[in-house]
Amino acid sequence: MSEQHHSTTGTLRRAGSGGVRTLAWHGELDMTAVPHIERVVGALDEDVVVDLAGATLVSAVVVRTLVRLHDLALRRRHRLVVVTRDRFVAWSLRQADRRMTVAPTRAEALARLNATASNDAVEARRARNRARIAGALDVLCERYGLATADEAFELVREASQSHNVTIRTLAAAVHAVPAPAGPVWFPGRTRRAAPATALQPAGRTPPALLTAALTVSVRVTGAPHAAVHSVEPLAGGLALEHHHGLGRQYVDLFTHLDSGAACTQAQHRRERVVVPDVASSPVYTAEHRDAVLQTGARAAQSTPILTPDGACAGVLTTHHDHAADLPGTPELELVDRVCADAGRWLDWHGRTIVLDALEHLHARAMSR
Known part of the structure; x- marks a missing residue:
């Protein structure tokens, strides 16, 4: 059963497929479409597929709206998957929030939802993340005298979007960083410039930096398959950031890891x-x-990405067809340089951009 709705914001088709609500928009989606998308998607309290395969235009403001709605779905303990064949739109969504699930077809989106639902380990990790985020919101409520967790979440969400830092990263920082003692959270802090890097990331975010590190390492080692993981800020395990030449079974199993692989051994x-x-x-x-x-x-071979103080920020793995194809000493030395470069940049990001986001959050909370 499906129905169509026509408006100046494009055409919306509603359908139920595989037990999941599907909302398919067609036509041009610019800023005039935002209120309609927010109203329709925001009203749902269930898993949803937002199908943009038929959209001829998806503006940046629509992308930001979908990221906000994805956050809302997670808060309600549901999932939102976006379908798009536009590589730039898919890249923009993932850059805005690495938790976003983007698929090229509706069938693929439904398969992703089903695979995620059947993975008990992934759901357990999500539950731990939700608990830690809820704990951070409780800390903020008590610290700033906020009436509800929703108020705290809005502060975190705004700081997250303003500084392009994930909500999980901010929640982890709230737990880890000593509470502010005055109107400025980090008085006297010297804000460092980003370290020079030859990795040339496509954006100033950790996922973009790690993707660039993977690209260089594949070129250096000639590996037909490779993956790069980050250390999750809340759960503490590994999260797959990007891969090269790896299939669905690998991606499903290696998306979240606590143990059981070379990369987790390298992390520990x-x-x-x-x-x-x-x-x-x-x-x-x-x-x-x-x-x-x-x-x-x-x-x-799995090489840890270490910060200057020796903390593990991620792991870069290259896979080879035969033992004889494993990189030799010269290639591994280059991989070490790549990982050291990435480690310095990630350390700077954590000590600079994340603290900037916390300062933003604190200033907004104090001005309420």
Whole structure:
């Protein structure tokens, strides 16, 4: 059963597919479409697929609106998946919030929802993240005398969007950073310029930086398959940021990791882990081993991305067809340089941009 709605904001078709509500917009979606999209999507208290495959234009303000609605869905413990064939729109959504799920087709979007729903480990991690975010909101309510968690969330959301920092990162910082003692959270702080990097990220965000590090490492090592993970700020495990040449089974299993793979070993040891034979290596669980072998890879190396003080901020993994294809010392030295470069930049981001966002949040809360 479906219905169509026509307006100056394009055409909306509502449908139920696979037990999931689907909203498909067609035509041009500019700023005049925003109130309609907010009203229709924001009213739903269920999983939803927003299908933009038929949209001839998706403006930046619509992208920002979808990111806000995605946040709202997560707060309601539901999921929102966007369908688009426009690579720039997909890239913009993921850059705005790495939690965004974007698919090229409606069938793919439904498959992503079903796969996510069946992954108990992922749902448990999300539950931990929600609990930690809720805890951070409680801290802010008490600190600033806010009446509801929604008020605290709006402060966090605004600071997140103003400084392009994820809500999870801000929530983790609220837990980790000592409370402000005055009108300025970090009095006397010297704001450093970003360190020079040869990685040339497409944007000034950690996901963009890690994607650039992966691209350079693939070129250096000639790896047919590779992945880069970040350390999740709240759950503490690894989150897949970008991959090269890896299939669906790998992506589904390696999207969130606490253990069971070479990359998690590298994270915990804070040193490179080399696996000449994936098939017999004890570092993998049977499930994760099979996912790697299904890609055609038989060997791997995982290099941690360390900050200058030795903390692990992520892991870069290259997969190779045979042990003989593993990178040699010259190539690994270049990978080390890439990871060191990334570690310095991520450390700067955490000590500068994240603190800027906290200062913004504190100033807005004090002015209420």
